[in-house]
Amino acid sequence: xxxxxxxxxxKQAGTQxxxxxxxxxxxxxxxxxxxxxxxxGEGAQKCGxxxxxxxxxxxxxxxxxxxxxxxxxxxxxxxxxxxxNRIRIGSGYITNGGNETDLVVAFNEQVLxxxxxxxxxxxxxxxxxxxxxxxxxxPKIAASYIETHDRxxxxxxxxxxxxxxxxxxxxxxxxxxxxxxxALGMLxxxxxxxxxxxxxxxxxxxxxxxxxxxxxxxxxxxxxxxxAQANLDFxxxxxxxxxxxxxIVVNGNTALALGIMASGMEICAMYPITPATSASxxxxxxFENVGGIVHQAEDEIAACAFAVGASYASKCTVTITSGPGYxxxxxxxGLAVMGEIPLVVVNVQRGGPSTGQPTKYEQGDLMTAIxxxxxxxxxxxxAPATIEDCFYSVITARKIAETFNxxxxxxxxxxxxxxxxxxxxxxxxxxWIAPPVDQSPVPEGAKPYDWDADTGLARRFIPGxxxxxxxxxxxxxxxxxHVAYDAESNQEAIHFxxxxxxxxxxxxxxxxxxxxPKGDLLVVGWGSTKGAIEEAxxxxxxxxxxxxxMHLQFLQPLPPGIKEIMQRFKKVMTIEGNWSDRPExxxxxxxxxxxxxxxxxxxxxxxxxxxxxxxxxxQAIKPATIRRVISEKLKQ
Amino acid sequence: MNMMxxxxxxxxxxxEHFEMEDYQSGVPRWCTGCGDNAILAAVQRLCRDEGLRxxxxxxxxxxGCSSRFPHYMKTYGFHGIHGRALPVAEGVKMARPxxxxxxxxxxxxxxSIGAAHWIHALRYNMNITVFLHDNQIYGLTKKQxxxxxxxxxxSNTTPRGSTLEALNPLTVTLGVQNVSFVAQAVDWIPEVLxxxxxxxxxxxxxxxxxxxxxxxxxxxxxxxxxxxDPQKVQLLNHEKGLQFSTGLSKVYKNQxxxxxxxxxxxxxxxSSSDAIPVGILYHNPDVPCYEDxxxxxxxxxxxxxxxxxxxxxxxxxxxxxxxxxxxx
Numbered sequence: 001x002x003x004x005x006x007x008x009x010x011k012q013a014g015t016q017x018x019x020x021x022x023x024x025x026x027x028x029x030x031x032x033x034x035x036x037x038x039x040x041g042e043g044a045q046k047c048g049x050x051x052x053x054x055x056x057x058x059x060x061x062x063x064x065x066x067x068x069x070x071x072x073x074x075x076x077x078x079x080x081x082x083x084x085n086r087i088r089i090g091s092g093y094i095t096n097g098g099n100e101t102d103l104v105v106a107f108n109e110q111v112l113x114x115x116x117x118x119x120x121x122x123x124x125x126x127x128x129x130x131x132x133x134x135x136x137x138x139p140k141i142a143a144s145y146i147e148t149h150d151r152x153x154x155x156x157x158x159x160x161x162x163x164x165x166x167x168x169x170x171x172x173x174x175x176x177x178x179x180x181x182x183a184l185g186m187l188x189x190x191x192x193x194x195x196x197x198x199x200x201x202x203x204x205x206x207x208x209x210x211x212x213x214x215x216x217x218x219x220x221x222x223x224x225x226x227x228a229q230a231n232l233d234f235x236x237x238x239x240x241x242x243x244x245x246x247x248i249v250v251n252g253n254t255a256l257a258l259g260i261m262a263s264g265m266e267i268c269a270m271y272p273i274t275p276a277t278s279a280s281x282x283x284x285x286x287f288e289n290v291g292g293i294v295h296q297a298e299d300e301i302a303a304c305a306f307a308v309g310a311s312y313a314s315k316c317t318v319t320i321t322s323g324p325g326y327x328x329x330x331x332x333x334g335l336a337v338m339g340e341i342p343l344v345v346v347n348v349q350r351g352g353p354s355t356g357q358p359t360k361y362e363q364g365d366l367m368t369a370i371x372x373x374x375x376x377x378x379x380x381x382x383a384p385a386t387i388e389d390c391f392y393s394v395i396t397a398r399k400i401a402e403t404f405n406x407x408x409x410x411x412x413x414x415x416x417x418x419x420x421x422x423x424x425x426x427x428x429x430x431x432w433i434a435p436p437v438d439q440s441p442v443p444e445g446a447k448p449y450d451w452d453a454d455t456g457l458a459r460r461f462i463p464g465x466x467x468x469x470x471x472x473x474x475x476x477x478x479x480x481x482h483v484a485y486d487a488e489s490n491q492e493a494i495h496f497x498x499x500x501x502x503x504x505x506x507x508x509x510x511x512x513x514x515x516x517p518k519g520d521l522l523v524v525g526w527g528s529t530k531g532a533i534e535e536a537x538x539x540x541x542x543x544x545x546x547x548x549x550m551h552l553q554f555l556q557p558l559p560p561g562i563k564e565i566m567q568r569f570k571k572v573m574t575i576e577g578n579w580s581d582r583p584e585x586x587x588x589x590x591x592x593x594x595x596x597x598x599x600x601x602x603x604x605x606x607x608x609x610x611x612x613x614x615x616x617x618x619q620a621i622k623p624a625t626i627r628r629v630i631s632e633k634l635k636q
Numbered sequence: 637m638n639m640m641x642x643x644x645x646x647x648x649x650x651x652e653h654f655e656m657e658d659y660q661s662g663v664p665r666w667c668t669g670c671g672d673n674a675i676l677a678a679v680q681r682l683c684r685d686e687g688l689r690x691x692x693x694x695x696x697x698x699x700g701c702s703s704r705f706p707h708y709m710k711t712y713g714f715h716g717i718h719g720r721a722l723p724v725a726e727g728v729k730m731a732r733p734x735x736x737x738x739x740x741x742x743x744x745x746x747x748s749i750g751a752a753h754w755i756h757a758l759r760y761n762m763n764i765t766v767f768l769h770d771n772q773i774y775g776l777t778k779k780q781x782x783x784x785x786x787x788x789x790x791s792n793t794t795p796r797g798s799t800l801e802a803l804n805p806l807t808v809t810l811g812v813q814n815v816s817f818v819a820q821a822v823d824w825i826p827e828v829l830x831x832x833x834x835x836x837x838x839x840x841x842x843x844x845x846x847x848x849x850x851x852x853x854x855x856x857x858x859x860x861x862x863x864x865d866p867q868k869v870q871l872l873n874h875e876k877g878l879q880f881s882t883g884l885s886k887v888y889k890n891q892x893x894x895x896x897x898x899x900x901x902x903x904x905x906x907s908s909s910d911a912i913p914v915g916i917l918y919h920n921p922d923v924p925c926y927e928d929x930x931x932x933x934x935x936x937x938x939x940x941x942x943x944x945x946x947x948x949x950x951x952x953x954x955x956x957x958x959x960x961x962x963x964x
Contacts, residue, residue: 057954248952262945290944291936298756302723309727335717428942463712466691471706471713
């Protein structure tokens with residue numbers, strides 16, 4: 001028998017349910033963060049994703065974050081094995097994963113412990129635990145459950161024990177396969193979400209399978225809803241205004257893959273690496289529908305060399321990777337820079353150095369992206385800040401690569417890769433796609449590197465063009481693409497390759513300032529931290545603090561106007577997900593402190609005293625953390 | 637159907653007729669007596685005889701003496717980075733199956749730094765002709781032992797003689813699943829070298845030609861025993877492979893009838909240590925090419941992209957439900 005020991009007055013549990021909660025007991029919330037966690041393979045991720053989609057359909061703002069263990073099958077009931085999803089649901093637009101969790105559904109107490117220890121749960125939050133372990137045949141497991149339960153109650157959490165297993169078993173023989181839908185039904189009730197949308201989700205997920213699979217899952221969903229209605233004494237509603245325009249709900253990697261499709265690139269060469277691979281998985285599924293090919297190369301170097309070869313002979317191509325793979329590609333990237341071959345390189349950043357934290361969030365590769373590859377190898381570096389940006393950045397990257405015959409690096413991260421956020425459905429525009437490959441004869445006397453004196457731009461000759469025959473080389477070369485060892489040729493070629501960055505910079509707009517154009521503090525960020533930074537800035541501004549923020553989409557070249565923006569503030573600091581030395585450490589002072597990446601760049605370029613704050617905890621930086629950091633900086 | 641006028645026909649024939657000069661670019665800077673010169677001559681002749689359009693032909697190379705090859709061809713060329721000629725060439729071929737793609741790579745480039753790509757290129761079996769310029773030594777970096785240097789080779793990195801047995805490029809290639817064409821040539825028999833280059837080009841799939849060549853600068857005498865004794869060269873003839881002229885057969889009497897479809901025999905011949913087998917060791921015209929397997933035949937157009945993208949977006953779209961919104 002399940003024990004409903006809770007702080008709030010519990011109703012009788014299970015089948016002995018009494019009357020449902022009255023409609024007036026519904027609490028209206030502005031937003032809530034919900035987590036569903038289980039052992040790997042128990043379907044908590046599916047449950048979470050579905051909940052996110054349902055909420056999005058209701059018109060709520062959402063941001064979902066995957067909780068992924070590093071191993072495919074970590075041992076069952078292990079603290080490090082938590083797998084699931086975290087959904088921030090709000091009345092309005094949600095730009096980031098938010099702070100601590102308000103409500104968590106856990107399929108066992110061990111995965112829950114992992115989240116408690118990681119301080120991911122809000123003190124006193126609602127915990128809904130699978131209660132089957134209390135009466136488990138193994139006395140150790142039962143004892144562990146009871147101990148954890150009692151401690152959580154003692155610590156002030158509002159713990160509800162849910163007989164999920166028992167309830168599911170009345171409908172299906174293997175509850176492991178259906179508990180997630182029971183949980184989804186329960187959550188639909190709790191958040192007053194339209195259950196029919198849940199049924200749609202099941203249709204979407206299992207529609208291709210046997211009808212009986214769909215029916216069984218729908219029964220479980222309804223059972224969860226019914227059980228919650230009969231047994232729980234609280235209910236929430238997060239009011240939402242339904243969107244008037246179609247929106248799409250995808251994660252950053254899917255958005256990237258869709259962007260690649262939309263950009264008109266035809267070849268993607270890759271090698272499997274976490275957390276980039278899911279973009280390639282999806283692209284492998286769909287790219288052929290638009291005449292594209294995903295080539296899984298034998299290694300990261302080959303993937304990049306393949307992409308370089310294909311770009312050289314045709315349209316711009318893309319290679320997708322993460323940190324270690326990005327390191328391996330450096331020489332081939334340098335070749336593309338030297339030969340002036342357009343190329344898009346996507347680096348879905350993860351924790352580094354070395355193998356680091358493959359599934360975790362970090363912004364550690366910016367310096368490598370800008371300065372990587374030996375010698376002077378100017379590349380364009382962009383960083384999408386939102387899921388929507390992941391889609392459009394690739395299209396822009398392709399265009400820049402082909403206009404300037406340059407390598408464009410797109411830096412996303414593990415956070416964006418796996419988070420979902422709705423954004424307006426893109427309307428395809430023909431100008432997004434690459435023009436057909438130029439096969440027209442090359443005019444008499446034209447040279448393969450006819451660098452323009454002002455911009456460094458040169459038209460590239462593509463195999464198949466009569467009269468354009470030349471040998472592209474990674475060696476220093478002159479305008480004829482002849483190997484040149486003389487001093488002047490090398491000086492000239494490096495000059496023009498560098499000039500292209502400046503030419504691009506002239507076309508960029510100054511970044512927008514979030515908040516007043518002047519004030520006490522300007523917070524600078526880049527990449528996926530945008531939503532969290534702006535949320536923190538907004539909340540402090542609401543309290544009258546004179547803080548604004550600026551987010552950089554282009555990191556190389558830096559757009560114009562940055563210095564002027566910074567000069568209108570008393571202080572400037574960056575907030576980044578990479579390492580910076582802590583000034584309070586004994587050996588750290590101004591002569592040896594290592595600043596975060598963008599702080600270093602801004603200090604070097606603009607001679608402005610830019611401070612920084614950063615952390616590398618493998619998770620997105622929370623708005624509350626940023627709020628605290630900014631408040632402290634404002635006090636200094 | 638378009639009818640061509642006689643003049644147009646003549647003009648086109650004239651346009652499609654090429655001379656050796658149409659493929660020659662610059663004066664090769666290889667050493668006198670370097671085997672690379674012989675390979676260049678054979679390849680230029682191939683281009684002329686086969687009428688390869690210079691603008692439709694790409695020579696891809698890595699780094700090393702041999703990899704200067706594309707600079708001496710008046711075609712498109714790609715002189716890339718060390719060891720990566722094969723993946724670059726694969727990218728070219730995948731993007732542009734209409735181009736004739738050749739790879740020039742050396743024993744360091746292919747069998748050492750690029751060895752991983754070598755194995756996989758054989759497995760992909762793309763329609764590319766690969767020449768392994770094997771002089772058994774690093775030339776451009778000035779005499780270091782390569783994987784194919786015979787054991788005991790004295791070099792700057794092995795001053796007391798190399799300690800490892802040489803890697804055999806033929807047995808390696810013949811051990812890879814999907815291998816479709818393996819031949820061996822020597823630089824000092826230009827007639828056979830040309831025949832092999834031609835057969836390699838005509839094979840649809842990855843043709844791997846190992847060319848045993850001299851390095852007059854760093855290993856001047858190492859191949860002398862084979863040069864001086866024709867018996868130490870074993871010509872492989874077969875009606876399905878190469879057939880040799882009477883003149884040649886008078887000098888090279890050591891001939892062996894080998895059916896190139898027999899991979900087991902090919903492996904035995906490749907492993908033999910006495911005479912150098914010269915000719916086609918293995919040929920299987922039926923192995924599918926990776927580019928053919930992967931190309932969908934769909935031509936990328938704006939309409940196709942729009943349709944494909946919208947079909948995907950449909951899967952993730954949350955449509956506004958105006959009627960229900962009103963009720964709410």
